[in-house]
Amino acid sequence: MFELKKKGDQFHFVLKSGNGQVILSSEMYNTKAAAKNGIASVQxxxxxxxxxxxxxxxxxxxxxxxxxxxxxxxxxxxxxAAEAGVKTGIESVRKNAPSAEIKEVE
Incomplete structure (x- = not known):
């Protein structure tokens, strides 16, 4: 799932795996629409x-x-800690991102 969050007057998102672990974090965006475009770009x-x-x-x-x-x-x-973790993380992004729902959190 993608979690879209507002921090101050900016937005960012994280992609979480099925177990709730953050596997990818975005930069800060000036608008919610730009952050949603970032999610689409990940997908x-x-x-x-x-x-x-x-x-x-x-x-x-x-x-x-x-x-x-x-x-x-x-x-x-x-x-x-190990390079193998990068491979696992990339595979998790590939598996989870394309069909992940977007949840807006406060």
């Missing part, structure tokens, strides 16, 4: 391997970004 681009960017942080942990076809980051994962 559109999550099936394309080229849109996932795997990274290693300076602390040795791993994470990934999902990018749109123009290279803009749509969402970022949590940090994983």
């Amino acid at each position: 559109k681009n999550c099936g394309d391997d080229k849109c996932f960017e795997k990274k290693e942080a300076k602390n040795g942990k791993f994470h990934f970004n999902l990018k749109s076809t123009n290279g803009q980051i749509i969402g970022s994962s949590q940090m994983y």
Whole structure:
């Protein structure tokens, strides 16, 4: 499920897996409509391997970004202790995002 949240006067979303764990977080958007467009972009681009960017942080942990076809980051994962966690996270985004419902939370 996507949770769409308002923080101050901006909006952002997270994608949660079936067990409630956050698997992808967005940037902040100025409008709710822009955040919903971000969700649509996640749903559109999550099936394309080229849109996932795997990274290693300076602390040795791993994470990934999902990018749109123009290279803009749509969402970022949590940090994983092992590189295998990135693969699992990407698979979870692919599985959950395309048909995930959008829930607006306060």
